[in-house]
Amino acid sequence: xxxxxxxxxxxxxxxxxxxxxxxxxxxxxxxxxxxxxxxxxxxxxxxxxxxxxxxxxxxxxxxxxxxxxxxxxxxxxxxxxxxxxxxxxxxxxxxxxxxxxxxxxxxxxxxxxxxxxxxxxxxxxxxxxxxxxxxxxxxxxxxxxxxxxxxxxxxxxxxxxxxxxxxxxxxxxxxxxxxxxxxxxxxxxxxxxxxxxxxxxxxxxxxxxxxxxxxxxxxxxxxxxxxxxxxxxxxxxxxxxxxxxxxxxxxxxxxxxxxxxxxxxxxxxxxxxxxxxxxxxxxxxxxxxxxxxxxxxxxxxxxxxxxxxxxxxxxx
Amino acid sequence: xxxxxxxxxxxxxxxxxxxxxxxxxxxxxxxxxxxxxxxxxxxxxxxxxxxxxxxxxxxxxxxxxxxxxxxxxxxxxxxxxxxxxxxxxxxxxxxxxxxxxxxxxxxxxxxxxxxxxxxxxxxxxxxxxxxxxxxxxxxxxxxxxxxxxxxxxxxxxxxxxxxxxxxxxxxxxxxxxxxxxxxxxxxxxxxxxxxxxxxxxxxxxxxxxxxxxxxxxxxxxxxxxxxxxxxxxxxxxxxxxxxxxxxxxxxxxxxxxxxxxxxxxxxxxxxxxxxxxxxxxxxxxxxxxxxxxxxxxxxxxxxxxxxxxxxxxxxxxxxxxxxxxxxxxxxxxxxxxxxxxxxxxxxxxxxxxxxxxxxxxxxxxxxxxxxxxxxxxxxxxxxxxxxxxxxxxxxxxxxxxxxxxxxxxxxxxxxxxxxxxxxxxxxxxxxxxxxxxxxxxxxxxxxxxxxxxxxxxxxxxxxxxxxxxxxxxxxxxxxxxxxxxxxxxxxxxxxxxxxxxxxxxxxxxxxxxxxxxxxxxxxxxxxxxxxxxxxxxxxxxxxx
Numbered sequence: 039x040x041x042x043x044x045x046x047x048x049x050x051x052x053x054x055x056x057x058x059x060x061x062x063x064x065x066x067x068x069x070x071x072x073x074x075x076x077x078x079x080x081x082x083x084x085x086x087x088x089x090x091x092x093x094x095x096x097x098x099x100x101x102x103x104x105x106x107x108x109x110x111x112x113x114x115x116x117x118x119x120x121x122x123x124x125x126x127x128x129x130x131x132x133x134x135x136x137x138x139x140x141x142x143x144x145x146x147x148x149x150x151x152x153x154x155x156x157x158x159x160x161x162x163x164x165x166x167x168x169x170x171x172x173x174x175x176x177x178x179x180x181x182x183x184x185x186x187x188x189x190x191x192x193x194x195x196x197x198x199x200x201x202x203x204x205x206x207x208x209x210x211x212x213x214x215x216x217x218x219x220x221x222x223x224x225x226x227x228x229x230x231x232x233x234x235x236x237x238x239x240x241x242x243x244x245x246x247x248x249x250x251x252x253x254x255x256x257x258x259x260x261x262x263x264x265x266x267x268x269x270x271x272x273x274x275x276x277x278x279x280x281x282x283x284x285x286x287x288x289x290x291x292x293x294x295x296x297x298x299x300x301x302x303x304x305x306x307x308x309x310x311x312x313x314x315x316x317x318x319x320x321x322x323x324x325x326x327x328x329x330x331x332x333x334x335x336x337x338x339x340x341x342x343x344x345x346x347x348x349x350x351x352x353x354x
Numbered sequence: 355x356x357x358x359x360x361x362x363x364x365x366x367x368x369x370x371x372x373x374x375x376x377x378x379x380x381x382x383x384x385x386x387x388x389x390x391x392x393x394x395x396x397x398x399x400x401x402x403x404x405x406x407x408x409x410x411x412x413x414x415x416x417x418x419x420x421x422x423x424x425x426x427x428x429x430x431x432x433x434x435x436x437x438x439x440x441x442x443x444x445x446x447x448x449x450x451x452x453x454x455x456x457x458x459x460x461x462x463x464x465x466x467x468x469x470x471x472x473x474x475x476x477x478x479x480x481x482x483x484x485x486x487x488x489x490x491x492x493x494x495x496x497x498x499x500x501x502x503x504x505x506x507x508x509x510x511x512x513x514x515x516x517x518x519x520x521x522x523x524x525x526x527x528x529x530x531x532x533x534x535x536x537x538x539x540x541x542x543x544x545x546x547x548x549x550x551x552x553x554x555x556x557x558x559x560x561x562x563x564x565x566x567x568x569x570x571x572x573x574x575x576x577x578x579x580x581x582x583x584x585x586x587x588x589x590x591x592x593x594x595x596x597x598x599x600x601x602x603x604x605x606x607x608x609x610x611x612x613x614x615x616x617x618x619x620x621x622x623x624x625x626x627x628x629x630x631x632x633x634x635x636x637x638x639x640x641x642x643x644x645x646x647x648x649x650x651x652x653x654x655x656x657x658x659x660x661x662x663x664x665x666x667x668x669x670x671x672x673x674x675x676x677x678x679x680x681x682x683x684x685x686x687x688x689x690x691x692x693x694x695x696x697x698x699x700x701x702x703x704x705x706x707x708x709x710x711x712x713x714x715x716x717x718x719x720x721x722x723x724x725x726x727x728x729x730x731x732x733x734x735x736x737x738x739x740x741x742x743x744x745x746x747x748x749x750x751x752x753x754x755x756x757x758x759x760x761x762x763x764x765x766x767x768x769x770x771x772x773x774x775x776x777x778x779x780x781x782x783x784x785x786x787x788x789x790x791x792x793x794x795x796x797x798x799x800x801x802x803x804x805x806x807x808x809x810x811x812x813x814x815x816x817x818x819x820x821x822x823x824x825x826x827x828x829x830x831x832x833x834x835x836x837x838x839x840x841x842x843x844x845x846x847x848x849x850x851x852x853x854x855x856x857x858x859x860x861x862x863x864x865x866x867x868x869x870x871x872x873x874x875x876x877x878x879x880x881x882x883x884x885x886x887x888x889x890x891x892x893x894x895x896x897x898x
Contacts, residue, residue: 257414
């Protein structure tokens, strides 16, 4: 019952957030310099041609009227037409979105699969040699920017080990296996610094839990070290980590924009960069809105997960 | 070794390595003692005396880097010679432990039933799932949690401190161990709950034939249940003997000092009783005065520093947009006053509303109706736990100086001088201005907290359980300090406590709070000699 109430509440706040964010992005593009009509027609266009295009695109109307028109259409899934590609924004985004989401998923899988076991391993014997190595590695990898990691990975795995061909991207429709085996490398480039952060966070969270009274109780019951870790410590230690991971996922999504440039992946990020420089408002707005939806939705998932992990939250 | 000896501790020394200086600090120094089967052995001493360390050592719960010398025989087995696995098989099954902190000793994200049942999973693997559940509910029932079925699916935060301690006891006893170590099991609990928990431990161990090592700084509790006592000081075993020997004829000066720190409330003294009655009669009219005084008189009587009239405090349960708002009535129609130079005690268990009352008086809670009449200077407040109520990342000097920066226009040098003066006033060396709270002992921290409340020259201080977290001897010192400061600065106190012993030592008059209401008010001695209300009688009974 409470969970249903919570879901309804969260969905309501999700809509409120979307409206506010969409309004802000809409207004932001009214104030930044640059004109999509000029860019699409070229600087040699005649006054009449510009005026005619403006009228066609409805750019002469009041900002708020245009906003509500846009919002009404967006609600129906119609985000307008791209001024650079002259095709429907929804079509343009569709395939690219799935590529970016795949990239994000691959990175997140890397983060989860590597950081959680590594965090447990490091905190199992604090200041042991495994712990020292892990701490040392996290310290270094955390500081490397993803685009630079992308270059290094391209160099090592692409040119030296020849595990993939740099720049030769496969669409999932062409060959799903080739697509995934290509995406693994940009995914890794995004994941490595995040893995370092999550390991560090999880490690300190576990260490904090190991020092609590209930762990002492568990020891007095005659638990093994592993028993204490898996039955008692891990669940409590993961509670703060989950919020952190949600933040990391949002960050991974943002990072994919840069990495797509480095690896030449035709995803959402690359489209966004090009659309911003071409003042293709319709596309930019749709992408920003999409990213906001994804991030807000992630937070929503985290809140629901908390219901199951933290009994204190569940009561409210 | 004799057959009836369960535990034989021989020449145990426990040393903590100091990482900075590389030497070893011994917290337990070459102690030996024996525990007979079926006996209840009390271990008393102040914190830092090594009593908990000895217990943790028996249970193999000391940190890995701690150096232990000597041997501990449990039923003839040398515990220190066992490997980790063999020791693990004994823990929980043959010997178990109940800790001081019921609030934190249970896993917050695991259901009670599962936590208790875990003992059976670990030590009696042959039981089926249904049998385990049945045994768990039985054990919870035995520990006085009659609704074992419902408790089974609860989480720790849904239970009170007393109930959690019962869960801990059920958990410790479910495998019917030969030895139970109870380390200050009631210190964190209310007086009435304390008495019940002690009874429970005694009973449940009698039924199961379990030997108890009962660690406590509270001598009156030890006197009530133990057969024999060890007195520890600074890692040494100072004295050992039967309850009678120790309490009637202590040999060592340290034991005498400990015993002296227990407030002795001698109610059998008839002469005193008569005197008290006279005193009571003299004060009685003033007491009833408050109820008959006209309510709309906003002016504070010149001899009163605080007047509270018909105070009601509510707590709003926030349940968000969709849920219905509910108000909990916490303080119900309370009227009281504090005279200049007086200490008024407010006694009650947790949940009685005494802390809410004090917070409302100092202005921390707005949701009230009724009248609170105070002098112009805001009252200061001292809390139970100085470590969490003062900023741990600031030095003592900064903490003391801050109120001066906010409330006075003193220059930097004048402020520093005032800080030094306050430190002297609370009997701390000036050098402590450069210390962090973590470098101070509990008593020293509370001195800092008292200093911080004094520094702006208040006339009236609200003390909310100021000594509850401290050892008896330190308690005694802090109370003496408060008494002295009261004379020196001409202060008045509102003293909130659940501990009647402490209240007896410092208060002039007492209000007893129960369920948000003041159910009895009387001069201190009158209350102890001639309690009127049933609840007050019950409270007193659990103390003496």
